[in-house]
Amino acid sequence: MRTRWGRLYAGTGAATLSLLAATATGVHAAPGADPVDVEARQYFDHEVTAPGETFGVRAIADLMTGRVTRLGLTLTLPQGVTYVRTGDNAADAVCTPSADGRSVKCAAKDGKSDVSAQVVVKVGADVAPGTELTFTTTADLGDTVDAKPENNTASGKVTVRKHADLGVEWKAPSGRTPVGEDVKTDLVVTNHGPGPVKLEAVHFTMGWDYWPKPGYDKNCWADPGVMICDVFRELAPAETVTFSFTWNFPKKAAGTTYRVPASLYSTSPLDPNQSNDEDTLVFKFAKSPASPRPTAKPTPSKPPASSPAATPTPSATPSSSAPSSTGPAGGGSQPSPQGGGGHLAATGAGPAVATAATATALVLTGGAVVLWNRGRRRERGSHL
Numbered sequence: 001m002r003t004r005w006g007r008l009y010a011g012t013g014a015a016t017l018s019l020l021a022a023t024a025t026g027v028h029a030a031p032g033a034d035p036v037d038v039e040a041r042q043y044f045d046h047e048v049t050a051p052g053e054t055f056g057v058r059a060i061a062d063l064m065t066g067r068v069t070r071l072g073l074t075l076t077l078p079q080g081v082t083y084v085r086t087g088d089n090a091a092d093a094v095c096t097p098s099a100d101g102r103s104v105k106c107a108a109k110d111g112k113s114d115v116s117a118q119v120v121v122k123v124g125a126d127v128a129p130g131t132e133l134t135f136t137t138t139a140d141l142g143d144t145v146d147a148k149p150e151n152n153t154a155s156g157k158v159t160v161r162k163h164a165d166l167g168v169e170w171k172a173p174s175g176r177t178p179v180g181e182d183v184k185t186d187l188v189v190t191n192h193g194p195g196p197v198k199l200e201a202v203h204f205t206m207g208w209d210y211w212p213k214p215g216y217d218k219n220c221w222a223d224p225g226v227m228i229c230d231v232f233r234e235l236a237p238a239e240t241v242t243f244s245f246t247w248n249f250p251k252k253a254a255g256t257t258y259r260v261p262a263s264l265y266s267t268s269p270l271d272p273n274q275s276n277d278e279d280t281l282v283f284k285f286a287k288s289p290a291s292p293r294p295t296a297k298p299t300p301s302k303p304p305a306s307s308p309a310a311t312p313t314p315s316a317t318p319s320s321s322a323p324s325s326t327g328p329a330g331g332g333s334q335p336s337p338q339g340g341g342g343h344l345a346a347t348g349a350g351p352a353v354a355t356a357a358t359a360t361a362l363v364l365t366g367g368a369v370v371l372w373n374r375g376r377r378r379e380r381g382s383h384l
Helices: 002-033 342-346 351-383
Strands: 037-044 054-065 072-076 081-086 093-097 103-108 115-123 132-140 153-160 164-171 182-194 197-204 220-223 226-235 240-248 257-264 278-284
Touching (some): 054 072, 081 093, 093 115, 103 115, 164 197, 226 240
Parallel strands (some): 037 153
Antiparallel strands (some): 037 054, 054 115, 072 132, 081 115, 132 153, 197 226, 220 226
């Protein structure tokens, strides 16, 4: 039983292996049966150049379907352009220029089925600006017939132009920027020449904190943190394009600094001075005026410790022999030099009262002496 089933499994396995082998043979055979299609393509470093300039051309022959025994390409150069060298990144092709330098042949290496070569060329100094240079890349299939021969060739043009210095510059009020007030600024793009140049767009890094007020150019559109202002036209020498913005900053900006960089969206290979392709607007905000400090209320000072009131010293009592002062009718006394009878002015009694008191005391004293003398006499009389 086991032997029968083992033979059955063995037979089934052999049949399966045969089927897989047949299928695999068919997969390998299919590409040879497919029609051959090779496509040629080419790309340029730049679409414009200038007399005497060098640039790169990427030439490609790409096997889309089928198989070929040999694949290569030929890059034909226009009049006024010569071969310089093969680029460093053309590692999958071997290129050889013609004797006159007007064409370059490249072949795949290391058994690769595709050919891709970076060829560096130079424009003659006598080529006039405005000339269109046509380059052609043709795929080389040898004896193989291509099912789509129309795509075995690719052509493209590069235009010769003059150099042109395109620059940007911010225009803004000088000095500190006030807060809470409208501030107007302009970004001016200028073609400094000597030739015309195409301006695509200007890129502004507005940031996240502040943004200009609505009403700027309708061709400007926003992305997170940035603004792009489209132009897409050619500027003649000395021609300018201006983008105006109005700002109004809140009080929280006082005493801080804010920067808005602006630059050309893309630089031109013919710009001899790329240092002015960007400029940064710097806002230095004035500080808010300091709030007046509240005036400190005066603290009442403590009264000095009270000392015992001095006992008023009565004015000296004039003697009975002193000459009396002559006053106005009515017997009122003359005010003292202090203006009111000295310390006694507070009681309402003047010097006349003091004189009367003194006279009374003298009368009483005299009477007492008379009585005492009479008593002495009586005493003496009784003893006689």
